[in-house]
Amino acid sequence: MQATTGRLAFPSNFWWGAATAAYQIEGSVDADGRTPSIWDTFSAQPGRIDNGDTGATSTGHYLRYREDVKLMAELGLSAYRFSIAWPRIRPAGGTGVNEAGLDFYDRLVDELLATGVRPVATLYHWDLPQELEDAGGWTNRETALRFGDYAAAVAARLGDRVALWNTLNEPWCSAFLGYGTGGHAPGRRGHVGALTATHHLLLAHGLGVAALRGAGVAGQVSVALNCGAVRPLTPSPEDADAARRIDGLLNRIFFDPILRGEYPADTIEDTRELTDWHFVRPGDLAAISAPVDAICVNYYQPDLVSAAPAGQLDHGTPYPTAQAVQFHPTPGPVTHMGWSIDPTGLRDLLLRVRRDYGDRPIYVTENGAAYDDRVGPDGGIEDPERIAYLRAHLAAVHEAIAAGVDLRGYFVWSLLDNFEWAFGFSRRFGLIRVDYGTLERTIKASGRWYSEAISRNAID
Numbered sequence: 001m002q003a004t005t006g007r008l009a010f011p012s013n014f015w016w017g018a019a020t021a022a023y024q025i026e027g028s029v030d031a032d033g034r035t036p037s038i039w040d041t042f043s044a045q046p047g048r049i050d051n052g053d054t055g056a057t058s059t060g061h062y063l064r065y066r067e068d069v070k071l072m073a074e075l076g077l078s079a080y081r082f083s084i085a086w087p088r089i090r091p092a093g094g095t096g097v098n099e100a101g102l103d104f105y106d107r108l109v110d111e112l113l114a115t116g117v118r119p120v121a122t123l124y125h126w127d128l129p130q131e132l133e134d135a136g137g138w139t140n141r142e143t144a145l146r147f148g149d150y151a152a153a154v155a156a157r158l159g160d161r162v163a164l165w166n167t168l169n170e171p172w173c174s175a176f177l178g179y180g181t182g183g184h185a186p187g188r189r190g191h192v193g194a195l196t197a198t199h200h201l202l203l204a205h206g207l208g209v210a211a212l213r214g215a216g217v218a219g220q221v222s223v224a225l226n227c228g229a230v231r232p233l234t235p236s237p238e239d240a241d242a243a244r245r246i247d248g249l250l251n252r253i254f255f256d257p258i259l260r261g262e263y264p265a266d267t268i269e270d271t272r273e274l275t276d277w278h279f280v281r282p283g284d285l286a287a288i289s290a291p292v293d294a295i296c297v298n299y300y301q302p303d304l305v306s307a308a309p310a311g312q313l314d315h316g317t318p319y320p321t322a323q324a325v326q327f328h329p330t331p332g333p334v335t336h337m338g339w340s341i342d343p344t345g346l347r348d349l350l351l352r353v354r355r356d357y358g359d360r361p362i363y364v365t366e367n368g369a370a371y372d373d374r375v376g377p378d379g380g381i382e383d384p385e386r387i388a389y390l391r392a393h394l395a396a397v398h399e400a401i402a403a404g405v406d407l408r409g410y411f412v413w414s415l416l417d418n419f420e421w422a423f424g425f426s427r428r429f430g431l432i433r434v435d436y437g438t439l440e441r442t443i444k445a446s447g448r449w450y451s452e453a454i455s456r457n458a459i460d
C-alpha cells in the first residue's frame, strides 16, 4: 500500500463489489409461485410512493439476470451483493419450501461463479411476506422464528456456494421507518412498535446465524447495518447528549446486542417512558450475539445533531424519545437524495467500529449516491458527480485500511438504477443506467471509472 504518488492502491485480495436488492430490481412479482410482500401491498396504496411507482416490473432483472451478470463481468466486479426474496422461497409466509423460487437464486449463483464473481447474499432486504405482516409482522415474535426456518431453507440450497451472508439488511430501516414513521412498508406508525420490531429483527438475525451455522455454510456470516458517525453541532453538553442519544438509537442499539450480547443501558433508559422492554426474553441476547465472521456497514452520510431549542420538538422523528433532537445538513453540496456528502463520516465510522467493537473483518456493503445523468457529446452517459462521490469515499476507505482497519471489500449501491423505495424510480443510484421504457442497460461513465479502478486495484 502506498500513497506517495497520489495513487491509492488497495490490498491484493480486496473485493470490489456492487449491490442490489430483490424488490428493487427483480420485477416478475407473480412468477414461479411468489406471493406478495409488504412492499407490493405498500406500493399499491395511493400516496405511498412517488409517482405511484411499484416494483412490479422494475428493471426486469428476474428475466434478465444473465445479461446483468455479463455486465458485472464487463465491469470486472469481484463480488455481487443481491438479496433473496422471502416470499419466493416460502410463499404466503407458510412452512413449505418453494423449490421454483430457490431455482432462480441457484441459477444466479452458478452464473456468478461461472463468471468469476463472488456471490454475496442478503436474506432479508425488507420484503416480508404479507401474510406474516397480517399476523403482526415484526412486532410479532413469531416472525423471527419463521425467519430462522426460511434461512435454513436457503442455506440448504445455496450454502455451498455463497461467499458472504447477510442475515438482514439495515434492520434500523425495517423497524424505525416500517413501524415507526410509516414511511416504509408496512407503513405502521408508533415508537413502541419500532422498538418491539427492533428486538424481533435482532432475534431473527441470531436465529438466522444459527440456521446458517446449522447448515454448515461455507461462506462468512454477517449482518448489514446502516450506521454512521453521529456528531454534535457544538461541544455544548446539550448537543453532546443529543449525539449520544442518536448514536444509541442508530448504531449501538444494533452493534451492542450483536457484538456484546447486551443492549446499551443509556438507550434502554432513554426509552423507559415508552416501554419496559418486556419483549426481551431470557436467552434472547445469547441468541442475538451468536458469533459473526464479519461486520457489514452501509454508509451514506454522517448525522450532525443538536439539542432543539425549546418549542421546536420534532414529532415526526423516527428516533423514539428524541423529539428534542434537531438534525442538520453538513455544510456543502448534497446528492439528489438531499444527503450530505462527507467521506470523513465513513472513515470515522470504520475507525469507531474497530475501536469500540474490536479488530474484526469489515465490509462496506453499500455506499453510493443518487444523481441524474446526461448524454455526453460522444453519446455516453455522463455522471461526473457520482465519480467524485465514489472516488472520495474509496479514498476514505483507503485511509481506514492504512490506519489498520481490516476492511475486506466495498460495494457500490447500486449496480443498476432501480426502485428507490418511497422515491420510486425518481432517484437513480446505478453504475448502469436503466431505461424504464425498454429496460435497456447502459454502463455510465461512473461504471467505466469503477471498472478502471478495479482493473488497477487502485484509484488516483
Ligand code: GBH
Binding pocket: 021, 024, 169, 170, 173, 177, 181, 226, 298, 300, 318, 366, 413, 420, 421, 429
Ligand atoms: C439503503 O438504505 C438501502 O439498503 C437500499 O435499499 C437503498 O436503495 C439505498 O440505501 C439508498 O437509499 O431519518 O427518516 O430521514 C438507506 C439508508 C437510512 C438513508 C435512513 C436515510 C435517514 C432516514 N437510509 N436515512 S430519516
